[in-house]
Structures are given as structure tokens and as C-alpha cells.
Amino acid sequence: MHRLARWSLQAVLYAAxxxxxxxxxxxxxxxxxxxxxxxxxxxxxxxxxxxxxxxQRSPEELAKLPAHMRVAQDCPRERSPVHVxxxxxxxxxxxxxxxxxxxxxxGAAAAYRRLVIPAGTHRIGVxxxxxxxxxxxxxxxxxxxxxxxxxxxxxxxxxRRGGVLIR
Amino acid sequence: MLARGLYRLxxxxxxxxxxxxxxxxxxxxxxxxxxWLSVASGAYAYIGFETSxxxxxxxxxxxxxxxxxxxxxxxxxxxxxxxxxLTLLHLAVEWIKGRYRDFRWFxxxxxxxxxxxxxxxxxxxxxxxxxxxxxxxxxxxxxWIGALPGVGAxxxxxxxxxxxxxxxxxxxxxxxHIGLSLLLLLSVWVHLARLVRPRTxxxxxxxxxxxxxxxxLCVLSPALSTARADFARVPxxxxxxxxxxxxxxxxxxxxxLFTWAAVVAAVLVLGTLPWMPERxxxxxSAIVDPQNCNGCRRCFDDCPYGAIAMAPHPRRRNRQIAxxxxxxxxxxxxxxxxxPSSSPFRSxxxxxxxxxxxxxxxxxxxxxxxxxxxxxxxxxxxPIVVIGCDHGARVEELAPVPVESVVALSLPCSAALPPAxxxxxxxxxxxxxxxxxxxxxxxAYRFGAAFTRERLQGLREPHLRAVARADVSCxxxxxxxxxxxxxxxxxxxxxxxxxxxA
Numbered sequence: 102m103h104r105l106a107r108w109s110l111q112a113v114l115y116a117a118x119x120x121x122x123x124x125x126x127x128x129x130x131x132x133x134x135x136x137x138x139x140x141x142x143x144x145x146x147x148x149x150x151x152x153x154x155x156x157q158r159s160p161e162e163l164a165k166l167p168a169h170m171r172v173a174q175d176c177p178r179e180r181s182p183v184h185v186x187x188x189x190x191x192x193x194x195x196x197x198x199x200x201x202x203x204x205x206x207x208g209a210a211a212a213y214r215r216l217v218i219p220a221g222t223h224r225i226g227v228x229x230x231x232x233x234x235x236x237x238x239x240x241x242x243x244x245x246x247x248x249x250x251x252x253x254x255x256x257x258x259x260x261r262r263g264g265v266l267i268r
Numbered sequence: 269m270l271a272r273g274l275y276r277l278x279x280x281x282x283x284x285x286x287x288x289x290x291x292x293x294x295x296x297x298x299x300x301x302x303x304w305l306s307v308a309s310g311a312y313a314y315i316g317f318e319t320s321x322x323x324x325x326x327x328x329x330x331x332x333x334x335x336x337x338x339x340x341x342x343x344x345x346x347x348x349x350x351x352x353x354l355t356l357l358h359l360a361v362e363w364i365k366g367r368y369r370d371f372r373w374f375x376x377x378x379x380x381x382x383x384x385x386x387x388x389x390x391x392x393x394x395x396x397x398x399x400x401x402x403x404x405x406x407x408x409x410x411x412w413i414g415a416l417p418g419v420g421a422x423x424x425x426x427x428x429x430x431x432x433x434x435x436x437x438x439x440x441x442x443x444x445h446i447g448l449s450l451l452l453l454l455s456v457w458v459h460l461a462r463l464v465r466p467r468t469x470x471x472x473x474x475x476x477x478x479x480x481x482x483x484x485l486c487v488l489s490p491a492l493s494t495a496r497a498d499f500a501r502v503p504x505x506x507x508x509x510x511x512x513x514x515x516x517x518x519x520x521x522x523x524x525l526f527t528w529a530a531v532v533a534a535v536l537v538l539g540t541l542p543w544m545p546e547r548x549x550x551x552x553s554a555i556v557d558p559q560n561c562n563g564c565r566r567c568f569d570d571c572p573y574g575a576i577a578m579a580p581h582p583r584r585r586n587r588q589i590a591x592x593x594x595x596x597x598x599x600x601x602x603x604x605x606x607x608p609s610s611s612p613f614r615s616x617x618x619x620x621x622x623x624x625x626x627x628x629x630x631x632x633x634x635x636x637x638x639x640x641x642x643x644x645x646x647x648x649x650x651p652i653v654v655i656g657c658d659h660g661a662r663v664e665e666l667a668p669v670p671v672e673s674v675v676a677l678s679l680p681c682s683a684a685l686p687p688a689x690x691x692x693x694x695x696x697x698x699x700x701x702x703x704x705x706x707x708x709x710x711x712a713y714r715f716g717a718a719f720t721r722e723r724l725q726g727l728r729e730p731h732l733r734a735v736a737r738a739d740v741s742c743x744x745x746x747x748x749x750x751x752x753x754x755x756x757x758x759x760x761x762x763x764x765x766x767x768x769x770a
Contacts, residue, residue, distance in 0.1 A: 110284055115291075115481035119346075122482070123489045126349045127507035131517045133404075140502050146422045202420055213414055213421030251502050255428060 134217060139248045141189070141216040141225075145258040148209040149181035149201055150232035178207035181233035185212060187256060188226040194218075220250040227265045229258050240264040274364050275747035278710065287709040287744060289473045294709075295361060297470040298478060299354035300456065305347035305479065307449065309340045310393075317396070319442055321433045325398035325496045332492055342486035345509075348393065350482065352386050352511040359383070363541070367712070370551050371573060371598050373542035378459040380538050382452050389448035390512035395441045398433075399493040400503030408516035415524030429499050462596060463714070464574045552626045553597035556590045560609040561622035563588030566729060567603035570683075572714040576603060576623075590623055600713035601625050601684025605723070608730050610686035612637075621686075628680065637689070640675040641696040650699040651675045652760055654753070655689075657682045659712035661745035661753045663704055674757060682706070683716035687723040691736035700739045700760050704753050707744030717744070 134140065155176040163171045180201040187195035195214055202208035210231075223246055228239035240258075242265035248254060257266040281290045291298060316337060318327035332338040359379060362368055368376035394405040406427035414423040426432050460466040469475065494507070508514055519527045558581065567590050568576045575596035581587040590603070604610055609622040612634045619631040637653070644651045656663030656678045663676040675698065679685055682705035690701040703724065705717035721742050722728035732740065741760065745753045 107284055111477065114281075114284075115477050116484070118350075119481040119485040122346050122349050122353065123485045125511065126345060126491070126509045129508070130505035131508045132505040133502055133520060134504050142428060144421070144425055144428055146425055199421075202422075209422070211420045211422035211425075213411070213424040215411065251504055253428075253500055253502055 134251060137220050137250050138217050139220045139250060139252045139254065141187075141194075141218045141254045141256070143185065143187060143195060143212055143214040143216075143256045145183070145185070145229075145256075146209050146211045147183055147231060147258050147260075149183050150234070151177065152179040152181050152233055153177040154234075178205050180207055180210075181231055183210040183212065184230040184236070186228040186239070189218060190224050191226070218248070220248050220252070222247050225254065225256070225267055227256050227267060229265055242267055270364050271366070272748065274361065279746060279748045282707070282710070282746070285474075287707045289471045290709065291470070291474050291478065292361070294467065294470045294474060295354050295358035297467050298474065299351055299358055300468045301470050301475050301478065302347045302351035302354055303452070303456075305482065306344055306351060309344040309347060312340045313337065313344055319438050320435045321398070321438055324396060324438055325493065328397045328399075328493050332490060338490050339483065339486045342491040343482060345491040346482050346485055348386070348390050349509065349511055352383070352390065355383050355386060356511070359538075365712075369542050369546070371575070371596050374462050375459060376542055377539055378455065378461075380535065381455040382459065384535070385448055385452040385455055387512060389445060389452055390509070392441055392445045392448060394509070394513060396438070396445065397493050398497050400495050400497055401493075401506060401509075403427075403497035403499065404503050404506040405513050405516065408513065408519055412516065412519045412524045412527060416528065433497075462573055464572050549627070551599045553594040553599055554592050554601070554603055554623050554625055556592060556623050557620055558582060558589055560620055561589045562609070563590070564608055566606040566608065567623050570602050570606040570715070570719055572600070572602065572716075573598055592623070598713055599625055599627070600681040600716060601628070601679060602681055602713060602716050602719060604630060605683045605686050605719070606730065607686065610730075611688045612686070612692040613688060625680065625684070628684075630686070633677065633679070634689070634692070637675065637677060637693060638696055641693065641698060644675065645697040649673065650697055652757060653677070653693040653698040653701045654704055654757065655679065655682060655685050655701065656704040656745070657706055657712070657716070660706040660747055661704055661749045663753065666750065666754060666757070673761060681711070681713045681716035682720040683713070683723075685720065687730055687732035690724065690732055690740045694736055694739055700741065702756065702760060703740065703742045704745040705742060706746040710744070710746040
């Protein structure tokens with residue numbers, strides 16, 4: 102083969118590789134949502150209330166303990182799971198209980214859910230129970246939102262900022 | 269079928285690029301070259317990078333506006349992509365060639381590890397640019413990793429609101445990005461641990477052409493940031509760097525745990541390939557004969573896989589003996605060709621050499637060669653002896669050549685032929701000895717073809733005596749190059765003394 106033809110063909114092959122690198126590092130793009138869809142995210146990280154009340158140790162119990170561990174009250178560390186209910190236009194979309202983390206179940210419960218919803222006006226209702234001793238008590242929030250296509254609605258829970266947050 | 273197609277492709281590319289500059293024969297080295305390009309461009313880009321939540325996107329945007337720094341930034345992205353693409357190609361080629369079993373299991377298994385590390389490093393790198401891609405990658409990884417037991421959904425909270433992205437998080441991501449690059453380098457070092465003189469740099473011409481091609485790409489289609497990350501909106505549609513975070517759409521289309529299962533299954537299947545059952549005779553490692561091993565260390569020097577060690581000789585004081593690590597031995601026979609005891613002129617009824625292959629002992633090769641030449645001599649013919657390689661052109665199936673004019677012998681590697689055999693063949697009546705190796709850049713056992721040529725040219729011990737060199741030729745005939753071999757034989761038959769000599 103003529104030298105010029107060989108070099109040209111080599112250049113074509115190198116160019117083809119480079120073109121493949123250029124093309125597939127961004128194409129085809131991925132569409133996460135349809136044109137009239139939005140995203141509802143539930144994300145919370147919250148330590149539930151203690152699962153059991155503290156109790157007073159009896160003198161006999163205290164006597165059995167090593168001297169440096171004689172604390173008057175016994176407060177179990179285990180925390181309540183966090184129960185979350187989410188409704189969209191009064192239709193339940195999430196109704197789950199999230200267990201506390203940690204081997205002793207004494208950490209925060211973490212929750213993440215991702216729901217694709219149709220864009221438009223929606224009534225979002227959220228109820229959170231973080232105390233298994235009072236399972237019927239929910240902290241709630243209810244909001245009607247005009248949700249644009251591609252918008253993200255985030256449901257969070259932070260007792261210091263008023264409990265349930267929808268934003 | 270697949271392998272045959274690959275060999276044809278490689279042969280075609282050999283002819284186009286020249287075997288020494290053929291990129292398909294140096295995929296691993298080109299992957300390393302991409303790594304270094306990525307490291308150098310990344311280090312340069314980091315000078316102008318602001319490690320803060322507010323400044324990250326702005327500084328990367330400023331980089332891409334600059335004529336030179338924009339190219340450097342683009343090179344960082346494209347070289348990273350090329351690194352993964354070339355690693356995948358390297359794995360695929362080795363798999364098609366069946367180079368993952370027996371002694372190669374270690375290189376195969378450790379060769380898989382850099383792939384997820386490179387992907388993870390690339391994913392983490394995308395976090396740093398703080399654009400909508402970054403937002404997609406961060407959320408995608410959060411959803412994917414967060415689904416693992418023990419990690420928890422709490423991880424996701426770092427990537428879904430503007431206020432969660434802090435300067436500290438950016439610093440952590442930088443450390444992670446650099447740390448994963450170092451781990452990647454470490455994994456490559458382990459991958460190469462069993463290879464003697466591993467090839468980690470491509471040929472200069474190939475490196476220059478490859479680098480130039482990426483630079484042209486950077487100029488013509490620079491890598492650009494998308495809009496600044498906005499956690500109140502879904503980045504849609506999002507450009508996907510398919511080799512780096514192409515797995516993330518699968519997380520959303522299926523489930524995070526399904527994606528984990530698919531990835532782990534793929535890695536397990538790849539990782540266990542060397543032990544999958546296959547109908548094939550077992551490879552028997554080379555064996556050392558203490559009576560005939562004089563401890564010269566030539567086999568130790570020439571073994572491409574470091575499978576031979578020297579130890580004190582059990583019977584001779586102050587002498588050494590070669591010891592073969594069976595699990596690292598390729599049974600290529602390069603050591604047999606290197607052994608000074610492998611001379612066919614030794615006046616022993618059975619040729620026992622210092623180191624030999626049990627499945628193809630040297631004595632049998634000598635007998636076969638001598639017998640074939642004697643038979644041809646009885647017919648008054650002076651045949652051409654063609655020594656081939658089991659992994660190269662199939663010399664024992666050269667159908668168009670008249671049987672009486674050629675004595676063909678295939679060895680595990682051309683370098684398994686002790687050079688004195690060429691002279692032995694000439695004295696036994698061969699008109700010419702043609703050694704058909706795979707070519708120095710295509711040898712299945714790395715250095716076999718190069719060592720063969722050096723030995724025949726008198727540049728490496730044991731060497732072929734100068735008086736015998738005139739009627740010995742070498743031809744690079746890798747798998748699929750049977751036609752080249754036939755042309756060479758025809759040429760030698762026409763002009764036996766003017767052939768291209770070794």
C-alpha cells in the first residue's frame with residue numbers, strides 16, 4: 102500500500118476511535134422523566150423517640166452491678182422506628198416504617214423514596230410518627246402545590262424546623 | 269470463529285500500522301498511557317479548581333472558557349473515557365484469545381480490578397464539576413449505594429439539596445478522586461506483578477498518534493459543563509458518559525439492588541472464567557533434570573513470567589539449579605530453547621536436556637526432525653524446514669505446498685527451538701530453515717519471537733553459529749498469516765540462497 106494511503110487510513114482509524122470517545126461520553130442522553138412528569142422525593146434522617154421508658158433500678162439490682170456502673174435509672178437505648186405516610190391527592194403513595202440504624206437499634210432512622218408523579222396541581226399530605234409508644238399520633242403537614250414539569254418536591258422531617266417539611 | 273476474526277483483524281492492522289505500532293497489540297499499554305494523560309491533565313486542571321461549593325462550577329466554567337485550559341480539561345475527561353474503553357477492549361481481546369486460564373489466572377483476575385476502580389474514580393470526578401451532570405451522578409450514586417444494607421438512605425441526603433453541598437464535602441470528594449486514582453495505579457502494579465519487564469508504555473509513534481487524536485477531539489469537541497446544579501429541578505435530559513456512569517440509568521429503570529446484583533454477577537462471572545470447565549488437555553509445566561542442569565541461569569533470565577527461580581543444586585556443591593514454579597509456568601518452552609544442554613548434537617541416545625516440556629520433549633522433536641529429513645533425503649529431496657508456533661500461522665497445515673518439499677514442525681513457541689537445531693537440520697539435509705514466529709509484537713508468550721531472532725542472529729545466548737546463519741530465515745507469521753508464510757516458502761524454493769536472512 103502506498104505510504105500516503107497507509108497514513109491516511111491510520112489517521113481515519115485514530116479519528117474513528119476519538120470520535121467514539123467524544124460521542125459516547127455524552128450521547129445518547131438519558132431522560133429520567135416524561136415531558137409532563139415531576140419528582141417527589143422523601144428523604145429523612147431522624148432519630149425516633151426511645152422505645153421504652155426509663156425505669157428506676159431496685160437496690161438489689163444496683164448492688165449486683167459493679168460500683169462504677171451503679172446508675173439509678175435504666176434507660177434502654179433502642180429507639181422507635183419512624184412511620185411515614187404520604188398521600189398524593191388523598192391517595193396513599195407511601196406507607197412505610199423505617200427502622201432505626203445501628204446494631205443496638207439506637208441510631209437515626211433513614212428513609213429515601215423517589216416517586217415520579219404527574220406535573221400539575223397536587224395535594225400532598227404527610228404524616229410522621231416517631232414514637233412507637235404513641236403509635237396513633239402523627240405529626241402531619243398538608244399542602245397543595247402547583248408542580249411544574251421536571252420540578253423536584255422534597256419531603257423532609259426536622260422537628261427543630263417545625264416537623265414535616267414539604268418544599 | 270471469534271478468535272479467527274480477531275487474528276485476521278490484528279494481521280490487517282499489522283500491515284497498516286506496522287506490527288510495532290499496531291494499537292490493537294498494545295491495548296494495555298495504551299490504557300496506561302490514557303491514565304497518565306488523565307493524571308497530567310487532571311493535575312493541571314486542579315491548579316485552577318476552587319474546592320468550594322460555590323466556586324467549583326464557576327472555576328470549571330472558567331477553565332473551559334480559556335483556550336488552553338479548556339483543552340486540558342477536555343483531555344482529562346476524554347482520556348479517562350479512553351482508559352476505561354481500552355481496559356474493556358484489552359479484557360475482551362485477552363478473553364477471545366483464551367489468555368485467562370492456567371498460569372494467566374492471576375493477571376486475568378487482577379486485570380478486572382482496575383475497571384471498577386476507574387469507573388468509580390470517574391464517577392467521583394463528575395461530582396466535582398457541580399453542574400447538572402454532577403447533580404445526576406451524585407443523586408444516582410446516592411440512590412444506588414444508599415440501597416446497600418449498612419450504608420443506608422442517609423447518604424442520599426448529601427446530594428439532594430443545595431445546602432447539603434458544603435466546602436468540606438467538595439474537599440472529601442477531591443480526596444476520594446485522588447485516592448481512587450492511586451488505588452487504580454496500585455491495582456495495575458499488582459496486575460503486572462507476575463510479568464517480567466511488563467510493557468506499560470506504547471510505542472512512541474502509537475502514543476503520539478493516540479495523544480494527537482485525543483487532542484484533536486478536545487479542540488473540535490471540547491468537554492463542556494452543563495448548567496449549574498439545581499436541586500429543585502430534575503436534570504432532564506442528562507448527557508450520559510456511558511462508560512463512566514452508564515450504570516446509573518439502570519438503577520432508575522430497574523432497582524438499585526437489581527443493579528448491584530447485575531454488577532456483582534458480571535464481576536463474578538469474569539473473575540471465575542479461569543476456572544470454568546473447558547475440554548482441553550492440561551498444561552504441564554516445564555521440568556528440570558538435575559543431572560543436566562548446570563545452573564547457567566539462562567532459563568531464569570529468559571522466562572517471561574518469572575516462573576523460574578535458582579536454588580542451590582542438591583548434588584553439586586557451589587552450583588545452582590533451576591526450580592520451576594508450576595503455577596506460574598506457561599509451558600511455552602522458551603526455557604528449553606535457552607538451555608545449553610538442549611543441543612541436538614549431543615552424542616546421547618536419548619536427548620535429555622536441563623529443562624524440558626513433558627508434553628513435547630526435545631528428544632521427540634529431534635527424532636521427528638531427523639526422521640523426516642532422512643525420509644526426504646532417501647527420496648533425493650532437500651526440503652525446507654519450517655519451524656512454527658502453535659499460536660501463530662498453522663505451519664503443519666500448509667496444504668498448497670508439496671509434502672516432500674517442506675518439513676513442518678510446530679512448537680509451543682518458536683523460542684522453544686534451541687538455535688542449534690537449525691544447524692542440525694541443515695546438516696541432516698535441509699536446504700533452508702525458516703522460523704515462522706508470531707512477530708516480536710504479537711508473541712503469545714511476550715518475548716518468544718524477539719528471543720528467537722536474537723538467538724538466531726547471535727545476539728543472545730545460546731546463539732546459532734555464524735556458519736549456519738546463511739540458510740536460516742525468520743518471518744513474522746502470526747495466526748492467520750498462512751498466505752504470507754506460503755509466499756515466503758515459494759520465494760525460498762525459487763531462490764534458496766537469496767532469502768531474507770535472519
